[in-house]
Amino acid sequence: MPASGRNLPGMPLQMTDPEGDDSYATGSSRFRSSRSAWWRPATTLGRVFLALGALSVSAGLIVASLFLKTYLGRDNRFRVAGAENIEATGLTQVSRAEMLPVFGEDIGRNIFHVPLADRRKQLEEIPWVERATVMRVLPDQIRVAVVERKPVAFTRHGQQIGLVDANGVLLSMPAATMAQHHYSFPVLTGIDPGDPLASRNARMAVYGRLLAELDSGNQHLSEQISEIDLTDPEDARVLMPEQGTDILAHLGEDHFLERYQRYKAHISEWRQQYPRLVDVDLRYEQQVVLEMAHGANAVEPATDSNGASASGALKPSAGQPANSAAAAPPAPTENATLKLDSKHTENSPADQNPAAASIKASRDKALKDKVERDKIAKEKLIRELTAKDKAERDRKKREAAQHSAAISSKGKTAPSTRPATVARQGQ
Numbered sequence: 001m002p003a004s005g006r007n008l009p010g011m012p013l014q015m016t017d018p019e020g021d022d023s024y025a026t027g028s029s030r031f032r033s034s035r036s037a038w039w040r041p042a043t044t045l046g047r048v049f050l051a052l053g054a055l056s057v058s059a060g061l062i063v064a065s066l067f068l069k070t071y072l073g074r075d076n077r078f079r080v081a082g083a084e085n086i087e088a089t090g091l092t093q094v095s096r097a098e099m100l101p102v103f104g105e106d107i108g109r110n111i112f113h114v115p116l117a118d119r120r121k122q123l124e125e126i127p128w129v130e131r132a133t134v135m136r137v138l139p140d141q142i143r144v145a146v147v148e149r150k151p152v153a154f155t156r157h158g159q160q161i162g163l164v165d166a167n168g169v170l171l172s173m174p175a176a177t178m179a180q181h182h183y184s185f186p187v188l189t190g191i192d193p194g195d196p197l198a199s200r201n202a203r204m205a206v207y208g209r210l211l212a213e214l215d216s217g218n219q220h221l222s223e224q225i226s227e228i229d230l231t232d233p234e235d236a237r238v239l240m241p242e243q244g245t246d247i248l249a250h251l252g253e254d255h256f257l258e259r260y261q262r263y264k265a266h267i268s269e270w271r272q273q274y275p276r277l278v279d280v281d282l283r284y285e286q287q288v289v290l291e292m293a294h295g296a297n298a299v300e301p302a303t304d305s306n307g308a309s310a311s312g313a314l315k316p317s318a319g320q321p322a323n324s325a326a327a328a329p330p331a332p333t334e335n336a337t338l339k340l341d342s343k344h345t346e347n348s349p350a351d352q353n354p355a356a357a358s359i360k361a362s363r364d365k366a367l368k369d370k371v372e373r374d375k376i377a378k379e380k381l382i383r384e385l386t387a388k389d390k391a392e393r394d395r396k397k398r399e400a401a402q403h404s405a406a407i408s409s410k411g412k413t414a415p416s417t418r419p420a421t422v423a424r425q426g427q
Contacts, residue, residue: 077139078111083404087137090146093128093173097400103142111136127171153185153207153228157193164191166208168200186222190231203230206253210236213257221260235283242267245278252283262288274336290336 041047080086083100091099102122106114116134123132123146133145151163151171163171163178163185170193188207191200207230214221226246227239233253240247240263247267251259259282270290271277279291 075110080106080109080111080114080140080142082107085140086142086144088144088146090148093148093171094126094146095400097404098126099123099144099146101403106142111138111140111142114142127169130165151183151185152204154183154187155191156187156189157191164188164200164204166204168197168202168204170200184223186225187227189227189229203233206230206233206236209254210238210251210256214260216257221257240267242271247271247277248279250279250281250283259283270338288338290338292335 039050041050080103083103086100086103088096088099102119103114106119114136116136120132120134123129123134123144128148129146130149131147135143137143149165149167149169149171151173152166153164155162155164155170161175161178163173163183165171168191170191191203207228210228211222214225224240225238226241229237229239229248231237236251236253236256238249238251240249249259249263263280263282266288267280270280274290274292276292276294277290278293281289281291
């Protein structure tokens with residue numbers, strides 16, 4: 001066999017052009033190498049020129065940005081001339097005079113030098129401001145959008161009446177303004193201004209759950225409550241008006257609607273059996289602890305919801321299960337523990353006859369009268385506080401006018417570098 005017709009082991013198979021012309025393959029390879037991308041030069045000189053060009057472009061951009069920054073920072077067209085250059089929306093309880101001192105040191109300053117994030121935080125330190133947005137509007141305007149807090153209850157601390165929002169932030173309002181709003185909130189006690197915000201927030205969470213349960217199903221049962229004591233966040237103590245007197249009901253920290261309905265189902269028979277009833281503890285399953293006015297630590301005979309005789313028991317101490325309270329012999333006392341039938345209904349047996357219906361109608365009328373008296377008492381208290389607040393409001397108006405005048409005059413003169421001092425009410 002001829003040597004040209006054999007393939008040696010390990011050697012690649014060679015194919016020849018039948019026409020014997022290999023110039024096309026060689027030329028196409030040459031063509032591809034000559035058409036390389038411009039950003040990937042094939043020679044060292046080309047790479048050097050490309051690097052120098054990139055550095056030149058970068059340097060030009062840096063110089064242009066510095067020039068633009070210097071120009072914008074010094075051009076008087078971008079200067080915040082005065083308080084009229086600051087626009088604000090959403091102000092209802094917060095006055096413009098309270099807001100403007102936050103921007104006191106920005107009057108006369110270039111708008112690009114105003115620290116927007118710092119101004120937003122300072123605005124949100126004002127108690128009535130829940131959140132704020134601050135933005136630049138070229139060439140020389142600052143725009144502020146404020147979302148104010150919404151009060152959900154009155155607070156009473158000593159003789160001071162105020163407002164509080166759902167997060168436990170205490171809000172002040174002149175008595176006259178408070179009367180104009182016609183608020184119909186319950187009065188909360190136990191919300192101490194000296195407590196940290198987290199503690200007040202936890203108490204307001206209990207209040208929020210209580211109202212949500214009582215008003216579920218569009219029942220509006222919370223309207224029958226005049227006062228709630230949240231001193232103990234694990235025990236919401238609700239003041240219930242009952243035929244000319246007030247009963248303190250312990251609803252605990254959960255199952256509010258169930259306990260409220262249990263209270264309403266049995267309060268008539270409890271008051272009939274214990275005329276001096278002042279306190280009802282509903283936190284225990286299958287039983288309720290009653291306390292009379294000027295009571296002692298003893299127990300008197302009690303009956304269950306079916307009228308059967310029930311054995312008395314001492315009121316469980318803190319941490320002791322209700323069903324483990326020691327039994328005591330019946331004795332004439334001022335406190336009682338009643339065992340309830342597990343199948344009790346929302347309406348007591350006394351409500352099943354016409355006489356009971358008449359009693360219920362009288363009770364409802366007395367309840368409405370009590371609510372109306374509470375409303376009149378609140379309005380009277382607010383009117384009494386109006387005179388006390390008048391001097392303080394006049395003083396604040398004078399100070400606000402002085403602040404506004406100082407800011408306006410500052411805008412007409414050289415910008416001051418002295419930071420503005422703002423007195424804010426602490427949370």
